[in-house]
Amino acid sequence: MAEFKNKVIYQIYPKSFCDSNGDGLGDLRGVTSKLDYLAELGVSCLWLTPFFPSPQRDNGYDVADYRAVDPRFGTMADLEELIREADKRGIGLMLDMVFNHTSTEHAWFQRALAGEKKYQDYYIFKEGSPDKAPTNWVSKFGGPAWEYLPALGKWYLHLFDVSQADLNWENPEVRAELADILRFWKAKGIQGFRFDVVNLISKPAVYEDDHQGDGRRFYTDGPKVHQYLQELAAAGGIEGMITVGEMSSTSLENCIGYTAPDRHELSMCFNFHHLKVDYKNGDKWALMPPDRMALKKLFTLWQEGMQAGGGWNALFWCNHDQPRAVSRFGDDKTYWAESAKMLGAAIHLMRGTPYIYQGEEIGMTNAGFGSIEQYRDVESLNYYQILQQQGKTPAEALEILAARSRDNGRTPMQWDGSENAGFTTGTPWIGLPENYTHINAAAQTGDPDSIFAFYKQLVALRKEKPVISQGNIEFLYPDDPDLLAYRRFDGESELLVLCNLTGKAASLPLPEGWAGAARLLGNYPALAGVPAALRPYECLVLER
Numbered sequence: 001m002a003e004f005k006n007k008v009i010y011q012i013y014p015k016s017f018c019d020s021n022g023d024g025l026g027d028l029r030g031v032t033s034k035l036d037y038l039a040e041l042g043v044s045c046l047w048l049t050p051f052f053p054s055p056q057r058d059n060g061y062d063v064a065d066y067r068a069v070d071p072r073f074g075t076m077a078d079l080e081e082l083i084r085e086a087d088k089r090g091i092g093l094m095l096d097m098v099f100n101h102t103s104t105e106h107a108w109f110q111r112a113l114a115g116e117k118k119y120q121d122y123y124i125f126k127e128g129s130p131d132k133a134p135t136n137w138v139s140k141f142g143g144p145a146w147e148y149l150p151a152l153g154k155w156y157l158h159l160f161d162v163s164q165a166d167l168n169w170e171n172p173e174v175r176a177e178l179a180d181i182l183r184f185w186k187a188k189g190i191q192g193f194r195f196d197v198v199n200l201i202s203k204p205a206v207y208e209d210d211h212q213g214d215g216r217r218f219y220t221d222g223p224k225v226h227q228y229l230q231e232l233a234a235a236g237g238i239e240g241m242i243t244v245g246e247m248s249s250t251s252l253e254n255c256i257g258y259t260a261p262d263r264h265e266l267s268m269c270f271n272f273h274h275l276k277v278d279y280k281n282g283d284k285w286a287l288m289p290p291d292r293m294a295l296k297k298l299f300t301l302w303q304e305g306m307q308a309g310g311g312w313n314a315l316f317w318c319n320h321d322q323p324r325a326v327s328r329f330g331d332d333k334t335y336w337a338e339s340a341k342m343l344g345a346a347i348h349l350m351r352g353t354p355y356i357y358q359g360e361e362i363g364m365t366n367a368g369f370g371s372i373e374q375y376r377d378v379e380s381l382n383y384y385q386i387l388q389q390q391g392k393t394p395a396e397a398l399e400i401l402a403a404r405s406r407d408n409g410r411t412p413m414q415w416d417g418s419e420n421a422g423f424t425t426g427t428p429w430i431g432l433p434e435n436y437t438h439i440n441a442a443a444q445t446g447d448p449d450s451i452f453a454f455y456k457q458l459v460a461l462r463k464e465k466p467v468i469s470q471g472n473i474e475f476l477y478p479d480d481p482d483l484l485a486y487r488r489f490d491g492e493s494e495l496l497v498l499c500n501l502t503g504k505a506a507s508l509p510l511p512e513g514w515a516g517a518a519r520l521l522g523n524y525p526a527l528a529g530v531p532a533a534l535r536p537y538e539c540l541v542l543e544r
């Protein structure tokens with residue numbers, strides 16, 4: 001298996017990264033133009049979210065052709081140039097494989113619609129009367145998870161948008177097609193893959209109503225998911241590559257199974273439990289401040305649990321589906337730089353492989369949109385309506401979107417303080433936060449005290465120190481709600497990571513033997529000796 005433990009992976013959302021031709025959409029040549037910036041940050045791999053031909057109902061997660069480049073993003077020659085240029089800088093590429101579903105514009109679905117039985121078996125079609133869906137399951141984007149096709153007299157399953165039809169992994173021909181797609185990209189020089197919601201691929205043998213929830217308990221980490229992943233890894237020839245599965249609403253036990261090396265499934269996986277600690281009663285669309293105790297418990301459970309079971313975590317706060325961490329768990333005003341750095345340290349020094357989402361390394365914030373016309377995301381637009389149907393006023397619905405919309409993480413990368421933050425010379429496909437005039441890459445890359453410089457240090461430390469990339473982890477002070485503290489150790493050296501999760505001073509109960517330890521890293525100017533308290537959002541890393 002490729003060594004991924006000392007690497008940091010950088011996620012690029014190409015549509016919002018850099019526009020090379022002025023059409024308002026980021027593209028592959030834009031990514032190539034920024035490789036020196038990424039090399040300076042020190043990342044080893046780029047995960048590119050989908051740039052394949054797509055109607056873009058879900059920004060590319062509705063794939064119409066898995067083997068081509070959407071002309072909106074460039075050409076296959078552009079991609080090949082990006083692979084070559086990245087390789088020259090020691091950077092590999094990971095592509096995003098959306099294998100739970102295809103766009104309904106994919107040729108397979110179109111042939112199914114035309115009545116070809118072979119392709120109907122590629123999807124989950126069920127006979128039934130038009131007035132009763134096969135089950136009461138709810139789509140993750142709101143509304144029913146089934147759509148009726150009068151011309152066929154059948155329903156099809158779509159766990160996401162109606163234009164994203166779930167594939168039938170029971171069908172060996174589907175599994176063979178998907179493995180072939182992996183081989184196609186591997187032959188192009190791709191180093192790894194990210195698999196979208198891959199723990200939803202195995203559906204139950206019997207489809208039944210869910211009287212307790214939205215249906216997810218029947219298809220999440222489904223009955224044959226491990227078998228399918230083992231088969232895909234072998235048939236796709238991806239062992240030895242870097243692979244990460246996005247696991248929706250998953251369990252620790254399953255994630256150990258997905259990633260323990262002797263299982264031959266994946267290198268690592270994303271879980272989202274720590275990103276739901278501000279969901280009131282588990283509801284994404286009900287606001288509350290983050291529950292810090294819950295956050296600490298989840299980190300402890302997943303870090304120590306994956307270690308005990310031999311699994312491997314992907315470490316992250318941000319991605320294209322999440323609000324910006326500094327706005328959510330930090331303070332994007334008074335302690336903007338301090339909290340952005342503390343959050344970076346908290347994640348990067350854990351056991352697992354860290355991911356940086358574009359703009360996180362310069363402390364990009366939530367979008368600050370105040371009108372529904374500014375939103376583009378299908379889920380946000382659906383929930384704006386659903387929240388009002390549930391009795392919220394338009395202003396209340398907008399307040400919820402301002403905190404929870406996926407568009408918070410999709411605004412253009414802020415390269416400099418010029419118009420549109422240097423992202424495009426045209427009209428950007430989505431607006432930008434007003435703060436791009438001072439929060440931008442150009443303002444930070446030469447500044448040794450910047451958030452960018454701090455992230456650069458984190459990336460370098462992981463390469464330099466085996467205790468970070470390979471060492472064990474143990475969490476400390478479980479009852480202190482303000483302090484996230486853990487120890488990394490490997491028998492040769494030891495680190496103590498202390499993070500104040502709050503905007504107030506937090507007392508610092510140093511464990512025995514650490515008083516004289518050396519300071520490895522911090523986000524405030526160093527004081528003489530080890531302090532008795534941590535300043536707001538301070539992080540301090542000691543080494544002995």
Ligand SMILES: O=P(O)(O)OC[C@H]1O[C@H](O[C@H]2O[C@H](CO)[C@@H](O)[C@H](O)[C@H]2O)[C@H](O)[C@@H](O)[C@@H]1O
Pocket residue numbers: 058061062098140160196197246247248249250272320321
């Ligand atoms: O919140 P969870 O149930 O744990 O699920 C995790 C994420 O799953 C979905 O994300 C991915 O699949 C979508 C459909 O292809 C796509 O729209 C998204 O961009 C993918 O990353 C879900 O949409 C996310 O909100 C969840 O965070």
